[in-house]
Amino acid sequence: MSPTRCRGGSNGLAMHGWSTGRPPWSGSWCATTCRPDRGDREMNHRQARRKTDLATAAWTRAVRVVHVWPGVPAPPKTARVLSRPPTLGGLLLLLALSACGQQTRMLPDAGNIDTKLAFSCRYEADASPAPDPELQQIFEYARFMQKNNLLDPQASANVEIARLYRIAAAHGHIKANYNLQNGLRRGDFDGSVIGVLDLNDQLIAAQAPAGYYLLGVYVNSGFGYSANDELALRYFRKAADLGNPQAQYYVGDKLTWLGPDHPAFPIGWQMYRCAAEQGHAKAAGEYATYLNDKDRGQALKYYQLAVKAGNDIAANALRKSFLAPGSGDLNDLGLAYDAERSRRYKIISKTLGDWSYRQPTVPDIDDIVPLPPAPLPAWDGKIQWLRDHEAGVAPPAPSEERLRALAEAKLLDPATGLPDEARRAR
Structure with missing residues (x-):
């Protein structure tokens, strides 16, 4: 075997x-x-x-x-x-x-x-x-709890997270x-x-x-x-x-x-x-690297996609690319020197690296560092993900009444989300 x-x-x-x-x-x-x-x-x-x-x-x-x-x-x-x-x-x-x-x-x-x-x-x-929107609400609340239970895991929080996931999973x-x-x-x-x-x-x-x-x-x-x-x-x-x-x-x-x-x-x-x-961050970054010496325009596009998906290495690669025009090395994507674009990618790369355990993404990347020749907009130095994280606003919590109804509909114990063996045996 x-x-x-x-x-x-x-x-x-x-x-x-x-x-x-x-x-x-x-x-x-x-x-x-x-x-x-x-x-x-x-x-x-x-x-x-x-x-x-x-x-x-x-x-x-x-x-x-x-x-x-x-x-x-x-x-x-x-x-x-x-x-x-x-x-x-x-x-x-x-x-x-x-x-x-x-x-x-x-x-x-x-x-x-x-x-x-x-x-x-x-x-x-x-x-x-x-x-289903109701199931999505349960999932999002459970995921919020789970991400906030990573650094100092509490067993009681895990019990509640599992209950919510079980109820939503039972409904598909x-x-x-x-x-x-x-x-x-x-x-x-x-x-x-x-x-x-x-x-x-x-x-x-x-x-x-x-x-x-x-x-x-x-x-x-x-x-x-x-x-x-x-x-x-x-x-x-x-x-x-x-x-x-x-x-x-x-x-x-x-x-x-x-x-x-x-x-x-x-x-x-x-x-x-x-x-x-x-949105697979590693795939986008590695595909961009593969395209480096084949199609710089496409390589630039996929590096940007990688950053959007949360790839800090891709952000650092773009940082270097705006400082390396005409160098002929792997950092050269045929871009004009641009210290401000490089600075912004450096900040983004550090943010993504510092918070990697939370799997941050940058869906607003094109509002922060649009690819040239688009002009750079004003920016306060924070990605939207970090603003949301610092605000700490939880998604709406599902109601206990609806959780109980959903659990009972699948013969689950509403307190745990586990199968209610007594009811199933009837």
């Missing part, structure tokens, strides 16, 4: 504006039971690729699975899970144990993933219905479901591994792209399922094709590392671009 894959560090794949903590495969998943592989598989492949030609063959094998080329045998459709649904008192241990269970759990069929090499850009927003709110899964995996909320998988089954049943992305994360890391890299890649590709920007970035990264001589290389950059256009 494959060992659990434990990942560490930030990879920028947390769903922007949805999750407020560590990425889905944070190092907190690692434990010693079952001796999980504590290395980062992707980084190991990259290092090996630089040292030996053998890695080229390994990446080629991976991309065949990503594209599900005809003739590639389908992996098994079942995977092992834990024998019983435990609580999260010992979640860190159980995440490692999840590859050692005895029961089987059916996985969604990966055989219907598009077999063509080409990628057609789709946006996740187009694949998901607009949320996709982002509430996603954030609830993340909180359960991190151990912020009480629940079970099987409970996380059941929540994700709801996303997949709704054909939500995020559901396939999370399934790829779980299968890749051995969370609740036996670790299976090839099957995980199929799910990541499915999510990318449906429009999930995190999956587009992940698969795009795999393909671009194959090198410019590989036929899948341009497909990878198409995925980066699609993710960038959806």
Whole structure:
């Protein structure tokens, strides 16, 4: 049986504006039971690729699975899970144990993933219905509470956050479901591994792209399922094709590392671009860097998109670009010297870096530093996100009466959002 894959560090794949903590495969998943592989598989492949030609063959094998080329045998459709649904008192241990269970759990069929090499850009927003306004209010209030509970986490606040997410998720709110899964995996909320998988089954049943992305994360890391890299890649590709920007970035990264001589290389950059256009900060920044020596005008556009999405590195790159006309180096985007534009990007970069744990964005970037030749407007030195944060104004709180009604409609305990077993047994 494959060992659990434990990942560490930030990879920028947390769903922007949805999750407020560590990425889905944070190092907190690692434990010693079952001796999980504590290395980062992707980084190991990259290092090996630089040292030996053998890695080229390994990446080629991976991309065949990503594209599900005809003739590639389908992996098994079942995977092992834990024998019983435990609580999260010992979640860190159980995440490692999840590859050692005895029961089987059916996985969604990966055989219907598009077999063509080409990628057609789709946006996740187009694949998901607009949320009900009442459920959106519950979600926004829960997310506000969650972001304000990061530096000094309070257990009582987490109980309330989980309750709100559970009620909204039970009524089909996709982002509430996603954030609830993340909180359960991190151990912020009480629940079970099987409970996380059941929540994700709801996303997949709704054909939500995020559901396939999370399934790829779980299968890749051995969370609740036996670790299976090839099957995980199929799910990541499915999510990318449906429009999930995190999956587009992940698969795009795999393909671009194959090198410019590989036929899948341009497909990878198409995925980066699609993710960038959806507000994926890292994808936008890396795609802009790729365009540096190819199309400076487009590179400038995607650097600006990256800053808008909250990429402090992209803001710093633009800061340098307005100080480096004619230098011929990577900072040269063919721009005229402009000390004031450079100063503004420097302030923005510092703000984004200082507050990175809150995932700030700069939707007002074009009102602060519009791209030339547009003139610079007056600016007080603060992005709108920082003004809103300093004001500390909470979104409207949902009424307890409506929360109770929504909970009871789904046979949930209104006090916790958990299933009301007594009512369900009637």
